[in-house]
Amino acid sequence: MRYPPGHKEEKRKELLKAGGTLVKNRGFAASGVDALTEAAGVTSGAFYSHFASKNDLLKALIENELQTSREMWAGNPHESAEDWIGYELDRYLSMSHVRHPGAGCVLPALGAEIARAGEEIRQAYAKELAKGIEVLTQRLGDKELAWAFLCQMVGAILMARTMPDQKTQRAVLESSKRFLQAAISQMAGKTNVGQPGNAGGTIGNTRAARATGAARKIVPHAK
Amino acid sequence: MRYPPGHKEEKRKELLKAGGTLVKNRGFAASGVDALTEAAGVTSGAFYSHFASKNDLLKALIENELQTSREMWAGNPHESAEDWIGYELDRYLSMSHVRHPGAGCVLPALGAEIARAGEEIRQAYAKELAKGIEVLTQRLGDKELAWAFLCQMVGAILMARTMPDQKTQRAVLESSKRFLQAAISQMAGKTNVGQPGNAGGTIGNTRAARATGAARKIVPHAK
């Protein structure tokens, strides 16, 4: 063999990693196979020994990106649900995330292109995303709330990135962050967060939150 | 002249309208000039008598789309802020909107590509969007809240469209809708909505809402 063992797998990982960065920065449709392979240090001819087509790469790319995102969640050091969520809000809704799409979440960067992808890709995507939703659901105590949070975060990064100046970008980001923080503190106010037996658990049991009507204010932080 | 007067302007409008539909459906990068012009009933050669480049079309397209969206808002028949917002939530967060990107809002469909566009396009876009934000701010009584609502709505449509089946799409949509409806009813609960002198006005003055802490529950509706 001309190439050391494990070379192929290594290059495949590099195609996924470097390709992910490139595609999140430029968009999938705007990223040619040449640029994809060059970013990974191979030529376009070698590409097709790794993936059957450019679309096949997209599928693997999306799965890889969602897995990476979940690994980041797993690295969140906080135990209490409230702190855990707060940490993720700060990390996700940051100017760094706005300014560096290639290093960030795949959803705001490629969401529209995922939506336009074929059945097979969307199925694989949905399967991976469901795992993430489950994690978020465990922390927030409600699947609907998890979806709402995710949509808000994705929409905020997407919209902030469309803004032409950093000041407005920051304003967009902060608006969504405060909105979600308010929702959190509303729930935390009169539920069992931080109480015995709930360490590392959810922010609040939904049924309880509904029954007690445990919300307080919509904009808790001063600017 | 071989073509009747007003023909050019008419074709330009058609390029913007048909082009908008095509681009929102397929994405801008994936839409060739040939397809763009064919959709408007002209050949690719004529395209450049209307627009200096494909990117120039994108700019005009985005402005046109945002204007159209604001015209839809203007057609909202409700006077009270609460009803007005509720009507827009139902319209925007609908399965019809999820399933027909070409007929819908430009933000979930092209947001990522707008974010990647050049300064000039983003400036023109931001100027138009600001008008929309202003309308929303007048209804919601707070600019931050307006941004948060917009981000949630855009994110919800984007995420719903990525889902592979209608059932999940509906669930995503409903999650965000309930989340926003809850925020509305929290504010409406202890503010001056519907009271004398506030007809057609905002949902609540922010300062008042902050001071009184006029929120109640995060998930007001049963499933």
Place this chain on the structure above:
DNA sequence: GTCTATAATTTGATAGAC
């Protein structure tokens, strides 16, 4: 003002040498 025709690149993908 729009048409046909075409230029110049770039695209996704394949074939064969090593």
Place this chain on the structure above:
DNA sequence: GTCTATCAAATTATAGAC
């Protein structure tokens, strides 16, 4: 397994006829 070379098709944009 990856390289170079190359294909056919599609891309954005222009030139000249009418």
